Amino acid sequence: MSLRPYEVLAAQRLLPVLRSADADEAVRTVRTLLAAGCRAVELTTSTPGWPGAVARAAALADALGRPALVGVGTVTTAADAGTALDAGAGFLVSPYPAPEVRETAARRGAPFVEGGFTPGEIAAAVRRSGAAKVFPAHVGGPEFLRSLRAVLPGAVLIPTGGIAPGEVRDWLAAGATAVGIGSGLPTDPAELAALFASLAAYPAASGVRPARAHDAGHAAPAPGGPGGPGPRAHGPRPAAPDGPSAPSGGAAGPVGDGSVPAEGPVARGRAAHLPSAGSAPPGERPTTPEASADVGGGTRPSAPEPGRAVPHAGTEPGLRVPLRAPAVPDGIPHAPAVGPVPPKWPPTGPQARGVCPSVPEAGRGAAAGGEA
Incomplete structure (x- = not known):
């Protein structure tokens, strides 16, 4: 017709x-x-x-x-x-x-x-x-x-x-x-x-x-033109690049000012912009989150300060989970278990002095020849 x-x-x-x-x-x-x-x-x-x-x-x-x-x-x-x-x-x-x-x-x-x-x-x-x-x-x-x-x-x-x-x-x-x-x-x-x-x-x-x-029956072209990518309505969130990253609300402050980014590697369990425990002076144990080591790198991180909010690994960027040091009896040093503990921690013997306060010094702990 x-x-x-x-x-x-x-x-x-x-x-x-x-x-x-x-x-x-x-x-x-x-x-x-x-x-x-x-x-x-x-x-x-x-x-x-x-x-x-x-x-x-x-x-x-x-x-x-x-x-x-x-x-x-x-x-x-x-x-x-x-x-x-x-x-x-x-x-x-x-x-x-x-x-x-x-x-x-x-x-x-x-x-x-x-x-x-x-x-x-x-x-x-x-x-x-x-x-x-x-x-x-x-x-x-x-x-x-x-x-x-x-x-x-x-x-x-x-x-x-x-x-x-x-x-x-x-x-x-x-x-x-x-x-x-x-x-x-x-x-x-x-x-x-x-x-x-x-x-x-x-x-x-x-x-x-x-x-x-x-x-009738002909499909409409995909958004973006034939053969071209269109806008993606669904799909996984793009991964954040490795390296230093600023929080969603602004740029990260300098190391040591108490600012902790909530995006990038930290959200995946890595604090790439923070110095590792190895950067502390010999014989001193890191005591602040800023001096914490890479959680997955084999070094046990130190305890966060009481009331300090730190990023929680695995959560969405921008979320913070407050962590507080658990209450323990006076006189008992401790370190909260955050992340995996290396298999040979804590060290024993003379080299433990000045490194791990949880190991008693000679003359103050168990009798010689006993358990450390």
């Missing part, structure tokens, strides 16, 4: 739906509409002798000499679908989901605007053909259509049923591609021509584009 019904409907913005008393009346109405600037019109199977009316109307042309685009609505059976296409129908329309019509249209390569009311029915119709008839539209109103347009931005949506000509612009503003009108159109040729001219100039709703039947 050379005509592209969806594009014609998107340009015309109004689809007359004719339920005439007989075939002759239907053809006369089609002639009047075509002379007023209309090109696409829908006849219905409720009109007596509709196949003959479709054949006669399909042979007509509009005011610009273009062939008329005649659709057939209220098609619910495979038999009616075949009869309509044999008579020259340019597209088929159903008021509700019609699997038989769907199969016939697919086999014959004909555009099919399948009807639906629920979001699921309408979305299913759009997935199959790119278009859907929203019926009965007056039940949900323009706001219902606006909600549908938000989740079906590229669909051809044609609300029909209970819509007056004066309400057409409200539906177009809500996102309708075209609006089906079954009654109430002006009978005066000049007024009818003015109506079609004004609606044809009405701007398209945001996100609406004329769709085609063969467009």
Whole structure:
């Protein structure tokens, strides 16, 4: 078929739906509409002798000499679908989901605007053909259509049923591609021509584009363009680089001023910007967190000062867990167990003096030859 019904409907913005008393009346109405600037019109199977009316109307042309685009609505059976296409129908329309019509249209390569009311029915119709008839539209109103347009931005949506000509612009503003009108159109040729001219100039709703039947099922390009990376909505948090890192609230202070960064290596259990225990003078044990060694490097860190908040390894950056030295009986030196204890700690013998206060000095602890 050379005509592209969806594009014609998107340009015309109004689809007359004719339920005439007989075939002759239907053809006369089609002639009047075509002379007023209309090109696409829908006849219905409720009109007596509709196949003959479709054949006669399909042979007509509009005011610009273009062939008329005649659709057939209220098609619910495979038999009616075949009869309509044999008579020259340019597209088929159903008021509700019609699997038989769907199969016939697919086999014959004909555009099919399948009807639906629920979001699921309408979305299913759009997935199959790119278009859907929203019926009965007056039940949900323009706001219902606006909600549908938000989740079906590229669909051809044609609300029909209970819509007056004066309400057409409200539906177009809500996102309708075209609006089906079954009654109430002006009978005066000049007024009818003015109506079609004004609606044809009405701007398209945001996100609406004329769709085609063969467009259905094509996936939208990924954000960022074909082959290009798009914005990632989910995924792991990027790892912080090794080395000194400042807290999220500002830059880290100099070593020794009590500032402890909460991001970077510290959040992963490493304090790369802090001096190790080996930097303390020989014979002195580090006593502040700033002089703590790498937890995973084999040196036992010293106890934090009471009430001092230090970063907690493995937590999200910026979180701090206050740690307090546990209360112990007076006179018993101790060091809280923070991190893994090296297997050969504490040292024993003479070299322990001045290094580990937990090892008694000679003459103050156990008797010679006893346990240290």
